[in-house]
Amino acid sequence: MPLQPDIVDQIVRIVGEERRVLIKKTDLLSYGYDASFGFFVPDLVCQVKRVEEVSGIAKLANREKIPITPRGNASGLSGGALPIEGGIVIDVSLWNDVLEIHRDDMIAVVSPGVITADIDRAAQKVGLMYPPDPSSSNVSTIAGNIAENSGGPRGLKYGVTKDYVLGLQVVTPEGHIIRTGGRTIKNVTGYDLTKLIVGSEGTLGIITEAILRLIPRPQATISLMAVFDDIVQAGYAITNVLTSGILPSKIEFMDQASIWAVESYRPMGLPINAEAVLFIELDGHPLAIRDEVDYVYKLMQKTGALRVQKAETSDQEEKMWKVRKLVSPAVARHKPTKISEDATVPRSQIPSFLKRLREIKDKFDIELVVFGHAGDGNLHPNILCDQRNKEEMKKVEKAVAAIFEAALDLGGTLSGEHGIGLMKKSFMPMEFDQFSLEMMKRIKQAWDPNNIMNPGKIFPKPGDRLVLR
């Protein structure tokens, strides 16, 4: 249902600049997608730049019961930024005027549209680090990362977005401007609303400013690569490293299908008869990591690695990680559609999860490639398919369900870092009993009595099921 002209006029008045209010058809169609599946066209897009604008629009929308969907750069993988009930998309991507690094407090204060990697780059200039590094960090906005509680390879050692958000400014669905948390590391004053907002997927409010924790930047890194002829053995190697007293900054994983894909795309000299390759990065003091890398090297050999290779120079290190980066384009060449899942298991269950994934691949006769972060149990099984092939997509839907079942069986969770959004909401009752879900719904009801804020996300409606066709 298109918005009444007087609503559009009121929004233009709130924003004060007509060119930041988009209602042309080609513009609206351009805000109907993100990096997940699904396509939903909004009725209006507003490119906000001040908190008063957001508050004004929220008040108007709440009064008129118009859905609002907050959006950053729409690189999310679970549909969080999709306006599935139409209405207003609040685009914060142009709002990037504040990026302050306070070195003495070791914090950053940022506007919602600041690009994640820019925060880390600014921190680097004064010897600090903002650790969360989702692979989209060169394009994703910080508000999007906070709403989805994004992870990344460094999550293994440093944790994820929620571990770095100290305080927020948020506009509630009723249009109130509130503050949560603050600028201190320790803060137990009142309920921790900061943590509630982080990962709430845009269903409780619109993030308009964030205070982030920074840490000292490690002085050096060193990397090694280990090749295995048995995928499950590679899983044990991960467990062995993690229980050795050494915590690498990254452990990344590639299975045989991804090795083949890379070798046929751009030959890098990987052994094609191998079943798995691990890439391990250690960071810290140069002397300490030199010692640690030797230990990990021997540990890999002891766990049955066919070959272990240490990157001695920064050139070698760069080349090693380039192989890992090639996986995505290499597998994408194969089939047009890539369904990237992020079901996650406890670290000790990595070998079992790998075994279950192999069985699922055979049972449903799908092309399943497993690569990505491994050390934190957040394996990324990717299903390669063709969206246009309806029969194939039916099989894929079943395989996705089987992957979730396997992860939950092993004590894991539906999503490690992508979020529930639209894609996984029908599986929520698999992970939560009725009352656990009910408490979440009550929180939503208290914050958003008219259900205007990103409606249709996270909570399943009766009869909801995963549809990829």
Added chain:
Amino acid sequence: MEAQENVYLKKAADLTYDCVRCGYCLPSCPTYLTMKTETQTPRGRINLVRMAAEGHITVNELSVPIDLCLGCRACEHVCPSNIQYGKMLELVKGSIRYHKKQTSSPLRRFCEGFVFKHVFPSKSIMNKLGSFLWVYQKSGVKKVVHMKPLRYLLPKKLELFDKGLTEAKPPFRKNDGRRYPSISERPALKVAFFTGCVMEAVFYRINLLSIRLLQKVGCEVVVVNNQTCCGALQLHAGEEELAKEMAKRNIEVFEKEEFDYIVNSAGGCGAMLKEYDGLFEGDPEWLERARHFKQKVADISVILNKLGLKLERVLSYRVTYQPSCHMTNVQKVTKEPEALIQSIEGIEFMRLNNPNLCCGSGGIYNLIHFEESMHILNAKMSDIKDTKANVIVTTNPGCLLQMKVGIAKENLHDHIKAVHLVELLAEACEITENRWI
């Protein structure tokens, strides 16, 4: 006609399915940087192509964001899914061209067709244009036009371009068919020189200097007779058939003799020549000939770098390099021009903060979309000013002209000059177009 419009659109839409909508292309896109909406991003355009193919929007609606795309292809460079954005863009432009041919006025159709079919490809017309510019510049007419108050009669847009044009082709010079011997003791290579249409007419001097430099490094240089425009301007306007004609003619004339390389000093032309094979899918004979042709195409910086240019003069400039988009994203030549600049003694090289951002020239984009182009140029000029360089080096005529426009626009002529890489190298080798070494 209607059918052809849909054939192109459907082929283009087929390429969009590779897009996973990750958005990694957004920061690389100059029009996203300046126009600030998703509609003006590679991901947005790819989506709208699909929307048009599925009938949700008309070809007319699609043409707005497509026309505003510079075609710099920086998005291809960063795309993890290897989308063939350039190919998709050509196909969409073909579709839009067919659509507009049906709906635009006969006069407009005639004019556009005439320019693409008869002006750029025609040596004699381009020569006359060059001659006109030469007379304009040398005769004092330019000075008269530039006198106040006459200057105010010139529209702002033309005034800027006028300032950018500096060295047209003198009417009595003929280059086609000439052979230039190697002047090195050991002749190394026999190369054919591709002149290009705009390059030869407007920057004739740079072509001559290029030939001199090639001779110096030991190349025998042949300016092949009857060569024509590379066809890029036609293809980027959606005139695929015309581009094919140009390509066939060039392939034919360059096949007449055996060469080690076909050398050019225009990043955009070189990119087009290197993609000739893309024009002949489903035509095995021409595909084979195009492949043979493209393997020999090389930018002058690659040849000079390979054979080693001996430099004679110390130049104390602070230099920055604005790479041509098609040099970087299509030809994938990035190291050689920088290496050559840095090999000159006395030069302080300052890399741009964002070298891969297009300068806004985009072939004839700056003529058609003047305002949009100037916004992109502003971003580029602010990056250039931050380097405090006094020389901007480019490797493509469009970029060179745009840089000159940028300098004129910001009144920087007293502090900064824009040159082609070849000009800088010639200066370092004490070569001029008139004086023999």
